[in-house]
Amino acid sequence: MKRVLVTGATSGIGYELGKTLCEKGHSVVATGRNLAKLEELSELTGCQIVQADLSDPQQALELVDKAVELLGGLDILINNAGMNSRKCGIDEFTLEEFDYQYAVNLRAPAVLSREALKVMKPVKSGQIINVLSTVAKRSNETMSVYTAMKQGLAGFSAILMKEAQPYGIKVTSLFPGGTDTNFRDVDRPQYMHPKSVAETIAVLLELPQDVVMHEMVFRPPVELE
Template identity: 75%
Template sequence: MNILITGATSGIGYELTKLLASKGHKIVATGRNTDKLAELQTETQCFTIEADLSCATQTVEMFNKAYHQLGKLDVLINNAGMNSRKCAIEEFTLEEFDHQYAVNLRAPALLSREALTVMKPLKKGFIINVVSTVAKRANETMSVYTAMKQGFAGFSSILMKEAQPHGIKVTTLFPGGTDTNFREVERPQYMSAKSVAYTINQILELPEDVVMHEMVFRPPVELE
């Protein structure tokens, strides 16, 4: 399959790129870390594109470059996400709010829009949206990040309803605690990025007559 993965320079996206490339898929991996992109390209022979998803113009340009490189797009994996910091509601800044909106909600929405335009004529395709279990909870000091992830989840639900009649599958994923550099300290009790990547691959390998609309998965230490 020809696959575009965002947020590929660390954590889940990095491990997912390596795993899917090892299975023979043609990958375009995107991110902002040029050193990590070069490392991925050397290790997996994938194609890479440096792009800042907080910029709408770069986001669309990146998609067009990826599509041109792949020739066709079978799978879009909206994996990129960020949380600038934890803070009380009265403390967040407009700049932080706008940045999180741009990366966590606007970018995957734009990429999904572009993916639909190339997948609909073929009557097939797969869009996987990696949200977070934060969208299922209400944690203090996480207001902005939670709002964007809940918005992303809502968008993904509507995307599924609009895409599926055209033969395009959409899966919304809600992974729980994952031990990545997204966190300030290591959390060995959480899922590894490799485990999450393996889980996403399993969804890609489901039978053709199965559509996984949503999936919540967590490490054993999390009960909700």
């Protein structure tokens, strides 16, 4: 049984991840902005919840401490929260959109990783999983800001892996492809189901102790790259 903090747990991959990890017997703190969905998840799974808006740096700073208090420690951090305000050309994005995406998609997971590292290094154990996107492997028009933040997090995560691993802490950068979530304007049944993605992520918690998955790219069958 692992003590796990999952961000972005009120919908899509994060919601399914909360369910999947609890089903596997892990002790979970789920967090997100939507209190009603958090309470629904808690009633369904028995997980503990913390309402938090990760665009607020203070709330991001305090989140790991709250999870440690509720769980009695922290074995796994899964930085799943992310957002894309809209698709638009580079000449159309607003400063407000840029700043918000930076706060949620890059600053928050970086801060949470930093705080988790402070908890995990003294015990020389732990795991940090950063959920990125295959957009970080590509250069899609109209996705400039989101791609920039995800590529920034990929770079941060790669260095985090090198700094954490000597202390027995595993770091994985995940690059899931198309997923049929409310992240998208229209249903995409040909894409991966959020539960399928959640079950794939959960496998990382069960790898042998002498195996570290540094990066994992996975896509639905309809995507070739």
